[in-house]
Amino acid sequence: MSAPDAPPGPAATSAIRLDDVRIAFPIKGQSTYEAVASTSFAVAESEFVSIVGPTGCGKSTLLNAVAGLVKPAGGRVSVLGRPLVGLCREAGYLFQQDAVMPWKTALDNVALGLEVAGRPRAEAEREARDWLTRVGLARFADRYPHQLSGGQRKRVGLAQVLIRHPKILLMDEPFGPLDAQTRQIMGTLLLDLWAADRKAVLFVTHDLEEAIALSDRVLIMSAGPNARIIGDHRIDLARPRDTADIRLDRRFHELHRAIWSELKAEVVKTYGEASA
Amino acid sequence: MSRWKLLVLQVLVGVVAIAAWWIGSSVKIAGVLLLPPFFFSTPGDVFARVIRMFATGMVWRHLGITLLETALAFAIGAVGGIVFGFWFARKPTVAAVFDPYLKMVNALPRVVLAPIFMLWLGLGIWSKVALGVTLVFFIVFFNVYQGVKEVSAVVLANARLMGMNERQLFRHVYWPSALSWMFSSLHTSVGFALVGAVVGEYLGSSAGLGYLIHQAEGVFDIAGVFAGMFVLAAFVLVIDWAVTLVENRLLVWRPQSALLNE
Numbered sequence: 001m002s003a004p005d006a007p008p009g010p011a012a013t014s015a016i017r018l019d020d021v022r023i024a025f026p027i028k029g030q031s032t033y034e035a036v037a038s039t040s041f042a043v044a045e046s047e048f049v050s051i052v053g054p055t056g057c058g059k060s061t062l063l064n065a066v067a068g069l070v071k072p073a074g075g076r077v078s079v080l081g082r083p084l085v086g087l088c089r090e091a092g093y094l095f096q097q098d099a100v101m102p103w104k105t106a107l108d109n110v111a112l113g114l115e116v117a118g119r120p121r122a123e124a125e126r127e128a129r130d131w132l133t134r135v136g137l138a139r140f141a142d143r144y145p146h147q148l149s150g151g152q153r154k155r156v157g158l159a160q161v162l163i164r165h166p167k168i169l170l171m172d173e174p175f176g177p178l179d180a181q182t183r184q185i186m187g188t189l190l191l192d193l194w195a196a197d198r199k200a201v202l203f204v205t206h207d208l209e210e211a212i213a214l215s216d217r218v219l220i221m222s223a224g225p226n227a228r229i230i231g232d233h234r235i236d237l238a239r240p241r242d243t244a245d246i247r248l249d250r251r252f253h254e255l256h257r258a259i260w261s262e263l264k265a266e267v268v269k270t271y272g273e274a275s276a
Numbered sequence: 277m278s279r280w281k282l283l284v285l286q287v288l289v290g291v292v293a294i295a296a297w298w299i300g301s302s303v304k305i306a307g308v309l310l311l312p313p314f315f316f317s318t319p320g321d322v323f324a325r326v327i328r329m330f331a332t333g334m335v336w337r338h339l340g341i342t343l344l345e346t347a348l349a350f351a352i353g354a355v356g357g358i359v360f361g362f363w364f365a366r367k368p369t370v371a372a373v374f375d376p377y378l379k380m381v382n383a384l385p386r387v388v389l390a391p392i393f394m395l396w397l398g399l400g401i402w403s404k405v406a407l408g409v410t411l412v413f414f415i416v417f418f419n420v421y422q423g424v425k426e427v428s429a430v431v432l433a434n435a436r437l438m439g440m441n442e443r444q445l446f447r448h449v450y451w452p453s454a455l456s457w458m459f460s461s462l463h464t465s466v467g468f469a470l471v472g473a474v475v476g477e478y479l480g481s482s483a484g485l486g487y488l489i490h491q492a493e494g495v496f497d498i499a500g501v502f503a504g505m506f507v508l509a510a511f512v513l514v515i516d517w518a519v520t521l522v523e524n525r526l527l528v529w530r531p532q533s534a535l536l537n538e
């Protein structure tokens with residue numbers, strides 16, 4: 001099941017492809033911090049891939065590299081078969097931190113993606129209302145971000161990203177600030193939205209159960225520095241899935257046990273370092 | 277605290293202060309006046325003088341001149357500060373080259389510039405406007421600069437990934453952020469515009485509130501000085517109230533606590 005550093009499939013079929021990508025951060029006074037060491041993997045078109053790994057291992061850094069926000073120190077990132085140059089315009093990126101504009105209402109924030117693309121205001125607004133309804137925020141259209149809860153802001157961010165219909169989706173712990181029940185509801189919602197047009201998704205989460213419930217594949221990242229992908233598990237659970245019910249499935253438990261046994265060692269490593 | 281209770285307390289402070297002034301200037305304690313009217317005037321005289329200033333209508337012209345100078349100083353200083361603030365924030369090399377000179381000019385007490393401006397621009401309103409501009413410009417400049425620099429990296433990355441070009445980034449990201457910083461210092465910059473106008477008038481002019489006060493001082497007319505100061509203070513309160521209204525309208529998106537903290 002597990003195949004560390006497996007050679008990625010042919011470039012033609014991958015939405016996202018990383019070849020030997022290394023990422024280092026310059027640190028004042030010291031040399032550099034080697035966050036991510038030689039990493040290769042690919043996400044096929046219409047594939048939903050999750051990355052799990054201990055905190056601080058480099059998951060966000062990896063997504064930033066795919067988005068073109070961080071330049072790898074080595075290796076190559078390709079998106080839809082072409083080497084990535086500059087920012088990745090095909091990607092919709094839901095950031096780990098709040099990225100909505102604090103000076104715009106929920107509605108304006110969601111409509112922004114379309115307005116920027118040159119769509120008329122009225123049309124953008126109508127579609128934005130649709131999307132706010134879809135993420136359950138129809139009543140909050142006129143609120144400013146500071147008047148929304150953390151989870152509501154995340155959902156505004158989700159609508160803001162999805163309204164542009166990006167070809168690939170990068171999501172960094174999108175349901176982080178939500179309670180367990182809402183997480184499952186949002187997970188099911190995400191799967192429904194995804195099923196409609198099956199974009200390639202690269203999804204980062206701390207929550208292994210969530211990763212298994214949503215994904216086609218779960219990648220395990222080792223603790224940093226020099227983090228790598230150390231596990232690649234195919235999730236052969238039938239779709240469509242209900243993210244709550246699927247957790248009762250026997251196969252779900254088998255997968256969970258197998259992945260967790262690998263992940264646990266890395267989490268313990270990070271924790272050991274932090275408390276040492 | 278309820279609104280009414282607050283208002284009552286506010287009024288009470290004023291009443292107590294005026295009562296103390298009145299007692300000090302008109303009731304002999306152990307044979308002496310604590311506040312001799314020659315130096316401190318009396319509340320009654322000052323009040324009568326204020327009434328007369330408005331009754332004869334002479335004060336309106338001076339108020340108008342001061343208001344005009346304040347408004348011009350603010351507008352010109354703000355536009356300059358915004359333009360240069362943006363320019364410097366987006367062009368770090370320019371900012372680095374001019375940095376020591378800006379600090380130098382900003383450290384200069386502006387009062388010393390007043391005579392130079394009078395020499396250059398005459399005794400009319402423009403020398404006062406210029407003085408106000410030198411004060412307003414730097415406040416707005418530093419705030420706009422900060423506002424552009426302090427845009428959250430994540431918000432900026434999000435905007436870029438959305439496909440914004442430079443013009444759209446300016447409109448949707450840099451401008452609102454800079455504006456919020458500028459408005460957070462609006463009270464200060466409007467206040468400084470007024471300071472520039474009044475100080476300029478005080479040092480040499482033929483109209484305005486500063487001129488009125490200066491005239492009264494020239495003849496030891498203490499009631500006149502105090503009356504001028506009261507009119508000026510009331511004028512400041514009105515302007516400040518107007519600024520608050522503008523601010524509340526334009527900064528609705530900001531958390532209330534952040535507004536309260538400033």
Ligand SMILES: Nc1ncnc2c1ncn2[C@@H]1O[C@H](COP(=O)(O)OP(=O)(O)OP(=O)(O)O)[C@@H](O)[C@H]1O
Pocket residue numbers: 025026027033035053054055056057058059060061062096224
């Ligand atoms: N700009 C930077 N400069 C220096 N080091 C950085 C920078 N950004 C990230 N790092 C380091 O790189 C490592 C990976 O960070 P990253 O944010 O990718 O972690 P993460 O896996 O997303 O963690 P979490 O699950 O807590 O979000 C961390 O050790 C972090 O300290």
Ligand SMILES: [Mg+2]
Pocket residue numbers: 059060061096172
């Ligand atoms: Mg992260």
